Amino acid sequence: MMNKRIYMDYSATTPMREEVLEEMMEFMKTEYGNPSSIHSFGRESKNAVDTARDRIAKTMNAKGKEIYFTGGGSESDNWAIKGYAFANKNKGNHIITTKIEHHAVLHTVEYLVKNHGFTATYLDVNAEGLIDLEDLKKAITDETILITIMYANNEIGTIQPIKEIGAIAKENKVAFHTDGVQIYGSGKIDVDELNIDMMSMSAHKLHGPKGIGALYIRPGIRLDNLIHGGAQERKKRAGTENVPGIVGFGKAAELAYEDLEERIEEKIRLRDKMIDGILDNIPYTLLNGHRTHRLPNNTNISFRFIEGESLLLSLDMVGIAASSGSACTSGSLDPSHVLLSLGLTHEVAHGSLRLTIGAYTTEEEVDYVLEQLPPIVERLRQMSPLYEEIQGGN
Amino acid sequence: MMNKRIYMDYSATTPMREEVLEEMMEFMKTEYGNPSSIHSFGRESKNAVDTARDRIAKTMNAKGKEIYFTGGGSESDNWAIKGYAFANKNKGNHIITTKIEHHAVLHTVEYLVKNHGFTATYLDVNAEGLIDLEDLKKAITDETILITIMYANNEIGTIQPIKEIGAIAKENKVAFHTDGVQIYGSGKIDVDELNIDMMSMSAHKLHGPKGIGALYIRPGIRLDNLIHGGAQERKKRAGTENVPGIVGFGKAAELAYEDLEERIEEKIRLRDKMIDGILDNIPYTLLNGHRTHRLPNNTNISFRFIEGESLLLSLDMVGIAASSGSACTSGSLDPSHVLLSLGLTHEVAHGSLRLTIGAYTTEEEVDYVLEQLPPIVERLRQMSPLYEEIQGGN
Numbered sequence: 001m002m003n004k005r006i007y008m009d010y011s012a013t014t015p016m017r018e019e020v021l022e023e024m025m026e027f028m029k030t031e032y033g034n035p036s037s038i039h040s041f042g043r044e045s046k047n048a049v050d051t052a053r054d055r056i057a058k059t060m061n062a063k064g065k066e067i068y069f070t071g072g073g074s075e076s077d078n079w080a081i082k083g084y085a086f087a088n089k090n091k092g093n094h095i096i097t098t099k100i101e102h103h104a105v106l107h108t109v110e111y112l113v114k115n116h117g118f119t120a121t122y123l124d125v126n127a128e129g130l131i132d133l134e135d136l137k138k139a140i141t142d143e144t145i146l147i148t149i150m151y152a153n154n155e156i157g158t159i160q161p162i163k164e165i166g167a168i169a170k171e172n173k174v175a176f177h178t179d180g181v182q183i184y185g186s187g188k189i190d191v192d193e194l195n196i197d198m199m200s201m202s203a204h205k206l207h208g209p210k211g212i213g214a215l216y217i218r219p220g221i222r223l224d225n226l227i228h229g230g231a232q233e234r235k236k237r238a239g240t241e242n243v244p245g246i247v248g249f250g251k252a253a254e255l256a257y258e259d260l261e262e263r264i265e266e267k268i269r270l271r272d273k274m275i276d277g278i279l280d281n282i283p284y285t286l287l288n289g290h291r292t293h294r295l296p297n298n299t300n301i302s303f304r305f306i307e308g309e310s311l312l313l314s315l316d317m318v319g320i321a322a323s324s325g326s327a328c329t330s331g332s333l334d335p336s337h338v339l340l341s342l343g344l345t346h347e348v349a350h351g352s353l354r355l356t357i358g359a360y361t362t363e364e365e366v367d368y369v370l371e372q373l374p375p376i377v378e379r380l381r382q383m384s385p386l387y388e389e390i391q392g393g394n
Numbered sequence: 395m396m397n398k399r400i401y402m403d404y405s406a407t408t409p410m411r412e413e414v415l416e417e418m419m420e421f422m423k424t425e426y427g428n429p430s431s432i433h434s435f436g437r438e439s440k441n442a443v444d445t446a447r448d449r450i451a452k453t454m455n456a457k458g459k460e461i462y463f464t465g466g467g468s469e470s471d472n473w474a475i476k477g478y479a480f481a482n483k484n485k486g487n488h489i490i491t492t493k494i495e496h497h498a499v500l501h502t503v504e505y506l507v508k509n510h511g512f513t514a515t516y517l518d519v520n521a522e523g524l525i526d527l528e529d530l531k532k533a534i535t536d537e538t539i540l541i542t543i544m545y546a547n548n549e550i551g552t553i554q555p556i557k558e559i560g561a562i563a564k565e566n567k568v569a570f571h572t573d574g575v576q577i578y579g580s581g582k583i584d585v586d587e588l589n590i591d592m593m594s595m596s597a598h599k600l601h602g603p604k605g606i607g608a609l610y611i612r613p614g615i616r617l618d619n620l621i622h623g624g625a626q627e628r629k630k631r632a633g634t635e636n637v638p639g640i641v642g643f644g645k646a647a648e649l650a651y652e653d654l655e656e657r658i659e660e661k662i663r664l665r666d667k668m669i670d671g672i673l674d675n676i677p678y679t680l681l682n683g684h685r686t687h688r689l690p691n692n693t694n695i696s697f698r699f700i701e702g703e704s705l706l707l708s709l710d711m712v713g714i715a716a717s718s719g720s721a722c723t724s725g726s727l728d729p730s731h732v733l734l735s736l737g738l739t740h741e742v743a744h745g746s747l748r749l750t751i752g753a754y755t756t757e758e759e760v761d762y763v764l765e766q767l768p769p770i771v772e773r774l775r776q777m778s779p780l781y782e783e784i785q786g787g788n
Contacts, residue, residue: 012634015426032407037715037717038703071469072633074622074632075465078621086509102623111622115618229496229497239467244604245604312432312433316432321436
């Protein structure tokens with residue numbers, strides 16, 4: 001049992017696919033040239049970067065020249081929001097976002113408000129994590145320049161009505177950025193149909209390498225650089241291109257969209273087995289996030305009378321790697337801002353568990369989790385005075 | 395002859411060392427966890443990141459917690475300068491830099507001046523690329539908050555008097571940032587002895603991977619985040635850590651500083667053979683940069699009556715990969731701002747060639763360049779009307 005290593009944290013990061021690493025190897029070994037160099041070493045690298053750009057663009061009905069490589073999803077979010085805000089401050093100073101954004105969006109907006117004279121509206125969400133489109137419409141003022149609302153939430157998996165948000169943004173001539181880090185590679189996206197002006201992406205969420213991301217930018221959208229310097233990325237993002245990373249990202253994107261529909265179906269089947277298996281067999285549990293407007297790989301459950309961290313450690317001891325929410329905030333003792341925004345109490349939010357599956361997840365692994373979880377939960381609850389009270393009352 | 399591929403562009407980027415790739419492989423294949431996750435997959439990654447941080451710190455007499463990983467040298471420069479300027483604007487709005495900085499510094503300072511209310515002094519350099527310390531002292535005002543001067547120039551190789559600059563900064567209570575991208579891995583650095591408050595580094599310049607850099611930050615130096623979000627890098631630089639990149643950077647740094655002295659000596663020997671071999675055998679040539687205060691791997695020569703680009707293409711045809719200056723600006727038709735700052739005319743600046751050697755350069759390769767270059771230069775000059783005039787006049 002101790003030798004098992006079952007990875008249920010695909011939303012934190014994913015293992016690279018073999019084909020991805022294989023394509024990267026050439027550019028880590030032989031073709032190491034700088035794409036900005038004009039000699040043969042550089043040309044090979046430049047061609048590879050262009051191919052990757054086209055591969056990614058194709059998956060979202062965009063053009064290669066609309067894809068800009070960055071160092072990751074957080075950089076993409078920061079660039080989109082700060083870059084757009086700084087470049088358009090003559091038009092207005094108001095930004096609309098939600099209370100459940102990833103910190104790469106939330107802290108960026110807060111920074112602009114605190115230090116650079118911007119104002120912001122943080123939209124509420126309902127108990128399932130969805131924003132109210134009427135709230136969004138009402139929040140728009142003459143000063144509003146940017147709406148930044150995540151496509152799918154990284155903790156609870158809820159998918160927002162992106163098409164409707166895009167339409168409202170377009171109607172009001174406000175730019176629309178979406179943090180697509182969790183959806184990209186797991187959902188069909190058409191940036192035109194959805195009226196997306198900017199979208200952040202990260203390769204390591206879709207079996208690509210870490211340290212590489214991208215920002216889709218619609219032509220005509222003007223933003224200040226976040227990283228000034230050399231003329232890379234059509235003068236919009238300086239720094240020697242991470243060629244192996246870019247190549248790997250391109251390959252991962254291509255593979256992710258090859259059999260997307262089938263893979264979504266299979267993930268949903270396993271996800272629903274996980275969700276039902278937990279809710280049906282363990283009392284005092286609650287599914288967080290929307291039941292169907294939900295990432296195909298996300299299970300997020302609150303277990304009353306339990307500390308999420310104890311649960312994670314107990315699962316780790318039987319070889320199951322899971323998460324209590326976003327990996328990026330695991331160092332913090334505060335309960336998840338996302339779960340609190342759903343209306344959960346601190347106590348319930350603290351007892352939450354995120355199980356996210358991926359391309360390599362098997363039915364056996366799901367079964368193993370469903371077998372291990374009930375006794376662990378029961379054991380931990382036995383240590384809780386609150387649980388004792390309730391049990392005594394039964 | 396056509397099958398040869400001789401790489402003389404190590405200052406643009408370097409091939410990874412085998413040992414570096416080897417250490418990275420584990421984290422690209424098996425240990426793919428997110429270092430912020432608290433399960434076993436995450437712990438392995440976190441340990442690896444900490445080891446790399448310590449390895450790098452050790453090379454410059456710093457502590458691990460003073461090293462912050464970034465997506466590359468340009469990001470490090472942008473973060474140091476924008477981050478420090480924004481965080482300290484209550485103290486003053488004046489920045490001092492030089493006319494020969496890398497664009498990651500120069501364009502960043504220009505952006506702060508143009509869009510965010512800062513002012514800047516751009517110090518001149520002499521014909522060999524050195525600043526005048528008296529100019530620096532005179533430029534400091536009550537408003538000066540930051541001095542950002544590169545350690546060694548990427549085009550001409552000139553090494554500035556960093557210790558003296560650091561002392562002046564300290565004496566005047568002004569923060570001192572240095573772009574160490576070209577020197578790090580090729581020169582002995584002690585951040586305390588040199589009074590460096592912040593230093594930018596990039597792994598791919600020292601046989602490490604692309605897409606990963608670092609910023610040394612002295613304790614007590616306060617800067618705004620450039621990338622807000624998760625709690626990574628002690629809350630100063632958000633984004634899932636590029637674990638394989640970080641591991642590779644740590645290994646590359648360790649290797650670079652293992653036999654540093656000997657390798658410097660060998661590089662200087664080959665560099666001087668290259669410089670003398672060109673200056674002695676090809677007329678109308680001029681060494682750019684200081685003869686001895688110079689990167690051990692840098693040869694930068696102006697060939698009169700020649701277009702640098704034609705020279706590069708001709709060299710490429712015989713398998714030699716070189717550069718006309720910074721790879722980052724190769725897309726531009728303007729002559730190098732560095733060469734113009736030395737006092738070169740546009741014509742002479744246009745005819746410059748940078749040959750930068752590295753760990754894998756052999757004496758045979760240097761000999762091959764010295765053999766190929768004279769006839770190529772002569773052939774190109776034969777096509778120049780100006781050259782004809784001068785020849786006719788002899």
